[in-house]
Amino acid sequence: MPNSKLLAGVELGGTKCVCILGSGPDDVRAQERLPTGEREETLRQIEAVLDRWRHQHGAARALGIASFGPVDLRADSPAFGFITSTTKPGWRNTDIAQRLGRRLGIPVGFDTDVNGAALAEGRWGAAAGLDDYAYVTVGTGIGVGTIVRGRPIFGMNHTELGHIRVVRRPGDPFGGICSFHGDCVEGLASGPAIEARAGMPASKLPADHPAWEFVAHSLAQLMHTMVLTTAPQRIFLGGGVMSAQQHLFERIQQELKRSLNHYVEAPQLEQGLPQFIVPPGLGTMAGPLGALALALDAANPTAAQQTPVATAATR
Amino acid sequence: MPNSKLLAGVELGGTKCVCILGSGPDDVRAQERLPTGEREETLRQIEAVLDRWRHQHGAARALGIASFGPVDLRADSPAFGFITSTTKPGWRNTDIAQRLGRRLGIPVGFDTDVNGAALAEGRWGAAAGLDDYAYVTVGTGIGVGTIVRGRPIFGMNHTELGHIRVVRRPGDPFGGICSFHGDCVEGLASGPAIEARAGMPASKLPADHPAWEFVAHSLAQLMHTMVLTTAPQRIFLGGGVMSAQQHLFERIQQELKRSLNHYVEAPQLEQGLPQFIVPPGLGTMAGPLGALALALDAANPTAAQQTPVATAATR
Numbered sequence: 001m002p003n004s005k006l007l008a009g010v011e012l013g014g015t016k017c018v019c020i021l022g023s024g025p026d027d028v029r030a031q032e033r034l035p036t037g038e039r040e041e042t043l044r045q046i047e048a049v050l051d052r053w054r055h056q057h058g059a060a061r062a063l064g065i066a067s068f069g070p071v072d073l074r075a076d077s078p079a080f081g082f083i084t085s086t087t088k089p090g091w092r093n094t095d096i097a098q099r100l101g102r103r104l105g106i107p108v109g110f111d112t113d114v115n116g117a118a119l120a121e122g123r124w125g126a127a128a129g130l131d132d133y134a135y136v137t138v139g140t141g142i143g144v145g146t147i148v149r150g151r152p153i154f155g156m157n158h159t160e161l162g163h164i165r166v167v168r169r170p171g172d173p174f175g176g177i178c179s180f181h182g183d184c185v186e187g188l189a190s191g192p193a194i195e196a197r198a199g200m201p202a203s204k205l206p207a208d209h210p211a212w213e214f215v216a217h218s219l220a221q222l223m224h225t226m227v228l229t230t231a232p233q234r235i236f237l238g239g240g241v242m243s244a245q246q247h248l249f250e251r252i253q254q255e256l257k258r259s260l261n262h263y264v265e266a267p268q269l270e271q272g273l274p275q276f277i278v279p280p281g282l283g284t285m286a287g288p289l290g291a292l293a294l295a296l297d298a299a300n301p302t303a304a305q306q307t308p309v310a311t312a313a314t315r
Numbered sequence: 316m317p318n319s320k321l322l323a324g325v326e327l328g329g330t331k332c333v334c335i336l337g338s339g340p341d342d343v344r345a346q347e348r349l350p351t352g353e354r355e356e357t358l359r360q361i362e363a364v365l366d367r368w369r370h371q372h373g374a375a376r377a378l379g380i381a382s383f384g385p386v387d388l389r390a391d392s393p394a395f396g397f398i399t400s401t402t403k404p405g406w407r408n409t410d411i412a413q414r415l416g417r418r419l420g421i422p423v424g425f426d427t428d429v430n431g432a433a434l435a436e437g438r439w440g441a442a443a444g445l446d447d448y449a450y451v452t453v454g455t456g457i458g459v460g461t462i463v464r465g466r467p468i469f470g471m472n473h474t475e476l477g478h479i480r481v482v483r484r485p486g487d488p489f490g491g492i493c494s495f496h497g498d499c500v501e502g503l504a505s506g507p508a509i510e511a512r513a514g515m516p517a518s519k520l521p522a523d524h525p526a527w528e529f530v531a532h533s534l535a536q537l538m539h540t541m542v543l544t545t546a547p548q549r550i551f552l553g554g555g556v557m558s559a560q561q562h563l564f565e566r567i568q569q570e571l572k573r574s575l576n577h578y579v580e581a582p583q584l585e586q587g588l589p590q591f592i593v594p595p596g597l598g599t600m601a602g603p604l605g606a607l608a609l610a611l612d613a614a615n616p617t618a619a620q621q622t623p624v625a626t627a628a629t630r
């Protein structure tokens with residue numbers, strides 16, 4: 001008999017995995033962190049944690065998996081629940097959600113790590129009360145979860161803004177490191193890209209290093225595109241690079257303002273800029289709580305699909 | 316007493332306005348086309364048409380206005396219903412929807428021309444049955460209406476994809492003509508941009524003119540960004556430039572495929588490409604019928620807000 005409130009979650013990241021058990025930020029019963037290594041060994045370690053928790057705490061109502069991507073979320077696809085064309089070596093075409101779902105025999109919510117984190121920010125964090133916003137992570141990769149009318153965008157598949165191509169700051173000689181696109185925004189401004197550019201880990205690079213001008217420019221171009229394509233009410237900008245290098249916030253804000261050049265008339269883009277591009281409210285817990293948010297939606301699928309509706313007659 | 320089915324619409328374009336009266340594509344009772352000139356004169360001519368129709372046909376249930384932008388759609392803004400920071404001379408900060416609504420005394424639906432056209436394609440055209448798609452026009456400007464779960468994206472305000480900055484094809488010396496951004500996609504690939512680049516109107520430029528390689532590259536970069544930011548199930552690509560230069564479809568499809576480099580695994584982006592980027596089903600009527608679609612939503616605000624919900628438990 002499943003425990004009425006208990007939810008299990010797995011945040012499967014490019015560098016580490018976090019398994020989490022609980023019902024929300026104020027009720028985390030257990031948490032375990034594992035390195036994301038060889039895929040079979042990593043999945044077996046995750047399964048061992050989930051099995052142990054089931055013996056200790058009883059069956060959870062649902063499992064949420066917030067995974068690095070790209071993943072296949074098309075309900076009618078044989079590869080639903082797989083990691084697909086990832087840049088991460090050895091993880092291409094890996095079944096995640098079908099495998100863990102069969103093992104646990106409970107409902108599984110599966111989405112990208114950033115969509116999960118965005119939903120968690122809406123449910124428990126700094127996006128509470130917002131219907132349209134975005135969560136961006138700048139770390140091992142660059143990912144964006146975009147929420148429109150309360151739910152992640154989903155069409156042909158999930159979105160993948162880390163791989164948009166952005167214009168370059170004049171004089172930037174760096175070719176980018178993305179194995180698919182070279183100098184897409186992830187290829188230019190993710191943690192590994194910054195390290196490849198500057199020869200030193202992004203977290204250790206001094207704030208006055210010239211690399212930051214280029215990195216801020218690329219991230220501001222990502223924001224320029226986000227403002228014009230999905231018009232978020234607020235952008236939450238987190239991940240390892242952002243939390244280690246707080247000076248980036250103001251640089252990105254100023255560069256965004258220059259780039260949009262007052263074309264979009266909104267207070268968020270003028271005096272409201274410091275409140276428009278902000279750190280996530282849940283901090284480093286946004287990822288693991290994202291997995292719990294997906295589990296909660298899988299446990300209550302009808303509630304999850306009750307999309308908030310717009311209020312003006314003209315929309 | 317308003318006529319039970321009759322709707323009035325105004326498609327306010329950068330070059331011409333189309334006033335339309337009817338209830339849908341199979342019931343257009345009247346249509347009049349006016350040049351978009353000096354703003355006061357243009358608005359008075361529109362008012363004269365709408366007044367005359369009211370005398371001849373009785374009051375319509377609602378008016379839909381599908382306008383070039385940017386426009387203010389924020390229900391709580393004093394400038395709701397205005398054209399705001401437009402590149403079109405003399406039209407900045409022009410009240411459209413409040414003025415026409417006061418004059419006619421009926422509900423007014425107001426949105427961008429491309430959001431209107433996208434809704435019309437969904438209701439009566441080639442997007443019937445799709446929940447997530449986009450309508451792009453390449454003409455006097457470049458505009459995109461993006462539909463997510465059946466409704467246009469709306470957050471901070473409406474979207475404005477024509478003004479994203481795109482990477483340039485190597486060797487392209489053209490600086491772009493956008494007064495806000497220079498070489499944003501509208502500044503590079505709209506009709507006036509093509510004319511500025513090639514010294515000849517876009518509709519008259521031969522298919523083997525070297526300018527088309529650059530134009531197709533810019534438009535493919537817009538599609539690359541659209542696929543990764545809003546993941547449409549299909550993209551409808553219309554407007555004067557596209558209808559005059561059909562060879563652009565295949566060029567854009569091939570350039571998009573090269574640029575994405577198989578990162579997004581979806582049949583639409585491989586063998587399905589010719590069915591992924593297609594002309595609009597309503598052709599040149601997409602714009603005026605967009606105004607009628609907005610009128611219909613204003614007449615039935617509750618139905619318009621019943622957003623279709625996703626079907627898979629994991630979304």
